[in-house]
Amino acid sequence: MASTNQSPAYLKAQGKFFSANTDEERLEALEGMIKECPKHKSSENMLANLKTRYKKLKVKITKVKKSGKSSFRGIKKEDMQIAIIGFANSGKSSLLSDLTNAQPKISEMQFTTKKPIIGMMNHxxxxxxxIENPAIESEYYDKGLTNTADTIIMLVExxxxxxxxxxxLKKTKAEKIVAFNKTDKLNELQKRKLSATLQSKKYNFVLISTKTKENIEQLKEKIFQTFDKIRVYTKEPGKEKSPRPIIMKQNSTVKDVAEKILKGFSEKVKETKIWGPSSKFPGQKIGLKHKIKDLDIVEFKTR
Ligand SMILES: Nc1nc2c(ncn2[C@@H]2O[C@H](COP(=O)(O)OP(=O)(O)OP(=O)(O)O)[C@@H](O)[C@H]2O)c(=O)[nH]1
Ligand SMILES: [Mg+2]
Incomplete structure (x- = not known):
């Protein structure tokens, strides 16, 4: 993956690969890298590597698609899936529309949502x-969907x-967040009392209002936190950090980051530096075994 003598188009594709978060994105980036890889003798090995990787990834994606875990046909299970669950009229559709690009029908009538609605949240x-699961007390409620979700937002009023x-929800292993909605109807004292009660019950909770948008951003961050994942930015010497973080598991090392970028890449790394929460000082030189923390920036020097 050393980038000597590579064209700007290749480097751009490689950049996309570096910051990809899903296998689909990685596949697309690899396609670009193959296309832009020089087709002469000296890059034969590199091209062959890229092609092998492309094929393997393609097989993996096809397998995942076929296994399609959700009971609700048509919903492809993403890496991070969240279900909104609650009684009719609690504001599930309102919340979905605040958190995602979806535009569900919102109404004071009960049981407006009769099918699960999917949205994509970018945080x-x-x-x-x-996904908004239809009202939990109704025949439209999809139990299977609740079981496949990684995180559940219990939306209540x-x-x-x-x-x-x-x-x-007794059987589900998903992480749970209690989102207490319509708090625009409460005064400050009532809100404080409510917080104290929820706290004493040890819920992971947030008081929100989809009407005033209070704490919607906090809820987004809480959702991300349930995944136990950390965000790492990468950079090349003398350049800015990558625009998008790579998503890693907790307790990952710098070596894991390099290997996530490209298998075998860690062997090409000559020096690594780190900025952010896990560094003792900005730009600290570290070894491949160094454990990263959320929002670190790692610099890889390859030559
Ligand atoms: N005051 C207030 N009203 C809200 C809030 N959020 C939602 N509502 C109202 O509550 C009603 C129901 O909202 P929806 O988002 O359609 O609720 P839902 O849970 O999707 O309802 P169903 O799909 O029928 O189960 C609508 O009249 C909303 O305007 C809020 O934060 N404050
Ligand atoms: Mg609804």
């Missing part, structure tokens, strides 16, 4: 799939609803 350049929803 700090990361895409997460959010009063405390009793929390217990009722919990009853139905």
């Amino acid at each position: 700090e350049t990361i895409n997460m799939q959010i 009063n405390s009793e609803q929390i217990n009722k929803i919990k009853e139905k």
Whole structure:
């Protein structure tokens, strides 16, 4: 992956590969790299490597598609899937439209949503799939969908609803966030009391209002936090950090980051420097075993 004598078009494709978050994006970037890779003798090996990687990734993507875990036909399970669950009229569609690009019908009538609705949320350049599950007390509610979700937003407008929803979620291993909606109807004292109660029950909660948009951003960050993932920016010496972070598991090392960029890449790395939460000082030189933290910036020097 050393970038000597590569054309700007190739480097651009490589840049996309570096900052890709899904296999689909990686595949697309690889396609670009193959196209832009010089077709002469000295780059034969490199081209062959790229092609092998492309084929393997393609096989992997096809397999994942075929296994399609969700019970709801047509919903492809993304890396990070979140389901909004709640009683009729709690504001599920309103929330979905605040968090994502979806435009569901919102109405004071009950049971407006009769089918799961999918939206894509972009939070700090990361895409997460959010699905509104129809009202939990209705025949339209999709149990399978709740079971495949990684994170569940329990959307409620009063405390009793929390217990009722919990009853139905006994089997799910998903992370849960209690989003208490319509808090525009409460005064400051009521909100403080409510917070204290939810705190004492140890819920991961947030008081929101889709009407005033209060705490919608906090909810987005909370959703991301449930995934136990960390964001890492990469950079090349003398350049700006990548525009989009790479998503890594907790406890990953600098070597893991290099290998996520491209298998075998860590062996080509001559020097690494780090900025951000895991560094003792900006630009600290570190080894490949160094553990990264959320929002670090890692610089790889290859020659
Ligand atoms: N005051 C207030 N009203 C809200 C808020 N969020 C939603 N509503 C209202 O609540 C009603 C129901 O909203 P929806 O978003 O359609 O609720 P839903 O949970 O999707 O309802 P169903 O799809 O029928 O189950 C609408 O009249 C919304 O305008 C809020 O934060 N404050
Ligand atoms: Mg709805």
